[in-house]
Amino acid sequence: MHDKLEYKSIQPKQDLSYFVDSFWCIRNASDKTLETIGLPDGRIDLSLLQSPEESFRIMLLGLGTKQYEKGRIPANSLTFVISFKLPAVEYVFHESISDLLNSGKKLENNFWEFNENDLEDFELFCEKASLKIESLLLKEIETRKQKLFSLIYQTHGAMTVKELSEKSSWSSRQINRYFNTYFGISLKGFCSILRFRASLEHIAKGKLFPEENFSDQTHFIREVKKISGSLPKELFQNKNDRFILLSALSTK
Structure with missing residues (x-):
């Protein structure tokens, strides 16, 4: 940093x-x-x-x-x-x-x-x-929401919408309506961001290959480029500490 x-x-x-x-x-x-x-x-x-x-x-x-x-x-x-x-x-x-x-x-x-x-x-x-x-804080959290968010964060967005829907006993259509209403994004879109965020932990350490949640190297590079606008190698180099999130991760 x-x-x-x-x-x-x-x-x-x-x-x-x-x-x-x-x-x-x-x-x-x-x-x-x-x-x-x-x-x-x-x-x-x-x-x-x-x-x-x-x-x-x-x-x-x-x-x-x-x-x-x-x-x-x-x-x-x-x-x-x-x-x-x-x-x-x-x-x-x-x-x-x-x-x-x-x-x-x-x-x-x-x-x-x-x-x-x-x-x-x-x-x-x-x-x-x-x-x-x-x-x-509202004390009572709806059970299906509690289950859904626990699964999303525990897996860093790796589960499919179908799997999340089935395990939380909440239809995918209702989930997406909830996500778009409260957050302005679909469940699938948010899971992609969490997978990307998890990959940054590895990129910050110089691991430029997928550690998890990506099918192969091509999928990994494509998703990182799509969300960040940069290749994994460019993120790791982080010239002049431009990417402040990566600078913070590299200090851990």
Whole structure:
């Protein structure tokens, strides 16, 4: 990772792990704005940013399905992020994010009672955020949804829509209606993103052949190129730390 770029992540408590993927922070300690390329990772991000050019802002980013360029990490900036799994959309946010596919929106500066002082201590921020999420949680999760999401995440999107439908006792037509209504994407499309995200773990370590969930090398390259716009070799080289997600993975 770039010498002036500091990255840290914390896993959620077990009782929140069904809804929260991780908490993470990134600090650009340099005097230069860093241009980055974003990659789909199957997460919904709530971010708090503080920088000289824009004192404080809170953003909500929906699912991404493709590489997006011109991501910026402002000079001398600090960003705290809560990365959510899909069940959080209905059971924490209580509203659809379908209109945020490949986009995001700015939220009020006191959203969830956050403020710029919360950026002073990452651990305390994670504790405050966890308590807030717990207070918002709907306690009863529909059984078929619980089963479906557990299977999706446990297999990193490797199961077919038919298999997921059968094992969750939920018709594929109803599942896709639910996915499109809440997330703006089909179940098959989301599973493709999760498979891609899992492959990045291997690419970051220089493993440029499919480790799992791809039928062969050709299928692997085609899917990676389709979603990221780059070949596995280009992702691994990650010149100038352009792919910030891969930079973070390489530090693990």
